[in-house]
Amino acid sequence: MDIAKRYFLEVAYNGTAYHGWQVQKNANSVQEVLNKALSTICRENIETLGCGRTDTGVHARQLFAHFDLTGDAEVMDPRFLLSLNSLLPYDISAKAIVNVHSDAHARFDALSRSYEYHIHFKKDPFKHNLSWLIRDIPDLEMMNKAAEIIKGYTDFSCFSKSNTQTFTNNCRISDAKWVKKDDGMVFYISADRFLRNMVRAIVGTLMRVGKGEIVPHDIRAIIESKDRSNAGESVPACGLYLTEITYPYLRNSQSLTYNSNHGKS
Structure with a gap:
C-alpha cells in the first residue's frame, strides 16, 4: 500500500x-x-x-x-x-x-493571516476590479483612531456574516491601520483568524468614521452590541487581498523553507 x-x-x-x-x-x-x-x-x-x-x-x-x-x-x-x-x-x-x-x-x-484593502480616488483603468474607486477622501486619522480601538476587542460577532457555522467569533487582531498612498489608501489588518466577511465589514464601518457619520468611540458600542446590523455595510470585494499566512514550520514563506524537524506541538 x-x-x-x-x-x-x-x-x-x-x-x-x-x-x-x-x-x-x-x-x-x-x-x-x-x-x-x-x-x-x-x-x-x-x-x-x-x-x-x-x-x-x-x-x-x-x-x-x-x-x-x-x-x-x-x-x-x-x-x-x-x-x-x-x-x-x-x-x-x-x-x-x-x-x-x-x-x-x-x-x-496557520498562526496568522493578513489582508489588505485598497482604495483609490481617481478613475484608473488599470485598477478596475483590483481596487475600490471612491469620490470623497475620508479622514484617515479618524479611521486609524477607530482601528486602534478595534484591536482591543476579541469578539467580532458584529462584523461576521450571519448564519455561519463557526464555533466562536473570537479573533485576536495584531495589526489594523490605514496607510496613505499617492493615489489612495490601503488598510492593513492581521489576526490569528478571520470570520466570513469580517474585513469588508470592518472597512465599511471605518469608512463611516472617515466620512464623519460616526466618531471613533462609537466603534465600542458597535462591537459590544454583537449585532451585524449596527456595523457598516460590506465594501466591494474587488479591493480585498489575502496577502500573507504564517506557519510555525515554514520560515520565510516566500521561499517556503521547510524545517525537517517539524513536529506538531
Whole structure:
C-alpha cells in the first residue's frame, strides 16, 4: 500500500472571474480549477484543502493549500511548477511547493493571516476590479483612531456574516491601520483568524468614521452590541487581498523553507 506524502502549495490569484476559493456547485472556483490541474499533472485524483476561503471577487497574493499524493509524480522537480502553471489559467499562479509532515494542516496550523484593502480616488483603468474607486477622501486619522480601538476587542460577532457555522467569533487582531498612498489608501489588518466577511465589514464601518457619520468611540458600542446590523455595510470585494499566512514550520514563506524537524506541538 502506497504511503501518501503531504505537500503545501503556495498560490496567488486574481479573484475577479471566480466565485471565491472554495469548490461549490454550479459556480467556478479557484480550488476547483487548481484541483483539476493537479489531478491532470499528477495522474491521480487530487483534492486540496486551503488555509481559508476567499469570497467572490476577492484576490490572494498568497494562499496555501495542502494535498496528499500517493503516486510517483515528481512534484519537487522544478519543472513541476512550470508544468502546473502551463495548465492553470492566466489569473492563477502556483508559486512554490514543499513537502511537509503528514499531519501538517494548511488551515488549522496557520498562526496568522493578513489582508489588505485598497482604495483609490481617481478613475484608473488599470485598477478596475483590483481596487475600490471612491469620490470623497475620508479622514484617515479618524479611521486609524477607530482601528486602534478595534484591536482591543476579541469578539467580532458584529462584523461576521450571519448564519455561519463557526464555533466562536473570537479573533485576536495584531495589526489594523490605514496607510496613505499617492493615489489612495490601503488598510492593513492581521489576526490569528478571520470570520466570513469580517474585513469588508470592518472597512465599511471605518469608512463611516472617515466620512464623519460616526466618531471613533462609537466603534465600542458597535462591537459590544454583537449585532451585524449596527456595523457598516460590506465594501466591494474587488479591493480585498489575502496577502500573507504564517506557519510555525515554514520560515520565510516566500521561499517556503521547510524545517525537517517539524513536529506538531
